[in-house]
Amino acid sequence: MKTKYIDLIEQTFDFPQEEFQLVENNLHFHDIDLMTLIRRYGSPLKFTYLPKISKNIQRAKKWFATAMDKHGYAGKYYYSYCTKSSHFEHVLNEALKNNIHIETSSTFDIDIVEHLKAEGKISDSTYVLCNGFKRDEYVGKIAQLINSGQRNCIPIIDNFEELDLLGNDIQGNFKVGIRIASEEEPKFEFYTSRLGIGYKNIVPFYENAIKENPKVELKMLHFFINTGIRDTAYYWNELLKCLKVYINLKKICPTLDSLNIGGGFPIKNSLAFDYDYEYMIEEIVNQINQACREANVAVPDIFTEFGSFTVGESGGAIYEVLYQKQQNDREKWNMINSSFITTIPDSWAINKRFIMLAVNRWNEEYERVLLGGLTCDSDDYYNSEQHLNAIYLPKFKKDRPLYVGFFNTGAYQESIGGFGGLQHCLIPQPKHILIDRDSEGNPNTRVFAEQQTAGDFLSILGYNKPKVVESKNLRKKPMANRPLVIK
Template sequence: MTKLKFYRNFWKLNRPEINTDYYDLNKDGQLVVNEGNYQYNLYELTKKFGTPLEIAFPFVIEKRLRELMLLFNRWLKNYHYKGKFIYHYPMKVNQNKEFVLPIISEGGNLEVTSANELWLVKRLWEQGQFNTKIRVICNGPKTNQYLSLISELRDKGLQITPIIESLDEITSIGGFRGELGIRLDPDVKIRAHWDKRVTRFGLSAAEIFSLGRVRNLKLLHYHTSTQIEYQEDMIKPLKKAMEVYVKLRKTNSSLDMIDIGGGFPVPHEKIPLFSAESVIKRVIRTIQKACDRAEVPHPDILCEWGSYLVAPAQTTIYSIISEKTIAHATAKKWYIIDGSFMNDLKDTWAIHQKWHVVPVNYASSLKMTRTWLAGLSCDSDDKYANGGKYILLPRSEELENGERLRIAVLDTGAYQDALASHHCLLSSPTKIIIQNGVITVARKRETPEEVGREFGW
């Protein structure tokens, strides 16, 4: 095995099953990203734009959505399933334009959760930027502002479906003149970060049945959790939802869609969990069997896998600016980054998210050390210790001419941007977008004036 091949395997690059298929190393041990025959040297980009640096890859989103649609459509056909597959992107996962527009251009639809997200949809709609066939699902608590925007867009011709999420919304949304959805709380225990056995979202099966016929009911929706790490846990709630669906369909003939929500996991620790194809096959068969048994037509299948689509489409790069010896721990060194986990990658702190960390330079270095990573804020919680294990990175003695080690945190495209903050008034990373060989700056590094302004200075 060549040295380069060894390190490519060591850092788990170029492996589609863990979403690193477009990452590779060049002969100098620098991290590169391939978009077809375009190649971007991430090390050179950090030299040009500085660190911390967020890099978004819209082409990754486009490819993933195309493949998802292909897989669903292939298996619908193979199983002679009568309904369609419809993808809805949950905007909450990443509302940045460079994430949403590629999805729309590939034929994706949207799911929104607030009046402000819907307002963005309204703007695109009014600018005539949508195919009139696009569908929008509205989840989340319905404030008056949200409700009036839903009605306004419906009156303007958008295919918009508000989802009833609680009993009181029966009154506030019940009079809506368009199609309606209803959210089920499947009440099944699954193994994910959140135990959704007790959830405030959705109606119980009994509550739904107590409603009898709901005018214009089109869709039954559920969403149990994000980052569901066992395949069985993606199917269990669906089985429960299908029990409700077939019964509900008997009293509601307009019902013809089942929405399986989000939750497909990102292998952040780079251990392959299960394939999308295996889940897709089971999803289709589960719905088909339940309907055939109950002699109910096959519904269209809606899916809101958000992280699955967009997490791999962004990486966040930091420089190591100093180090400190750790006396008694599994790790030997603190490596201090020039950004903040607590600010830029908030889930590190909030839900102890694990990440795949790869050197951007010196990735084929022979000597490595066990590290914990610390953020630049003065907060002792601003760190990433890989769940108390360690992160293996090149030793600083390996670096030539006082050069800094740069590290890439992969799969940062889901949730982190909207959760980001300014603890210790640190500036957010510069952000660039890479597509078709063109590099665009989406966000410059904030100046002290700009950060101060956000705090009323």
């Protein structure tokens, strides 16, 4: 009878897989021995495996090149990274090794762009696509970037007022894009995205505000839907509507030469994950090519803004099971030495699924459990609602430590969790390490951030600030409270 954890995994999934292998009863991730990391750095532990970022970028570039070659597509492909997925310097440094471009979302993003530019990691020719709802400070930063010579900085117009705001601050001519306000899936509580300009309003907006404006050149049409790029009738229908807008605009706007299909590539959230990236890219390229050919207009250059796809699969978190609580006849709670709310907030906020595997003790019997975090919040757990299946782990034993890994957590978790700031119930952010490889392919690690301390929290909360001593001569009664003396 097969009752061991390894039996369960091999019967349920195709295992081992490209990034996961079992060596001497311990889990390896991209050939990195996770137990070695635990012995060296302890747990809880977060890590970023940097080579995965470059690998995914190169995969996408190859898929688009292959599809364009197959269909004789005359346009070019540009890969851009949307920084909101992870703003960290080590992420940008790794991504920019691959000749990519940048998409920004808010004011401080531009400061990051200027920092990267000062260090020579991007150039004046790098595309900087500025999305998001723009108010004065963001507009000013975009204008500053364009005025300093960033000739391929393209603000994506999100509402009718932004064009005038940009024109007032930008000194010379500039390029813009327009974001389409796509229609949402029927299950949404609203019909149209709050972002962008409606399908029917885009051509009139161009004719009334851009066509005769000598400073402005319409370069790009931007298309994005919340569900991401998926093989559904909804996605293909919205793409075709977008192409109709592009074709109508192209016929009256010769400067329009780029279509930004946004981001939204899914990432692996289970060992049973199945997504045909190559088919989707080939079909997108084919649809654009065919629609433009039938309308007798030039095909656009294609831009993508992949965020989660770029960085998501590079991240992971490791916890130790501290204790098991038998709460009733059926439910066993394995308590981890951290908090899901603190470290992978998407797991409780939006029931996001991540790959979860035991790190050690694969050759032992398993049991069904629930995973609980350390906070006193009833939502600090991870169970079958978030996970693809019920959670099974090697049986808890007090004298045999059990470690659990969550994988592909690299996008959004640090920014949503408030990295370096206050955490729920003051559960500290764990130590974070970076894993890279040298020129010979050997792994090397370094600590990016130590685990938060009580002193870190106390400083944020104001307890460690120096006290201001009031001068004695200021302790007089206020003038209004003094008795009125008449001489």
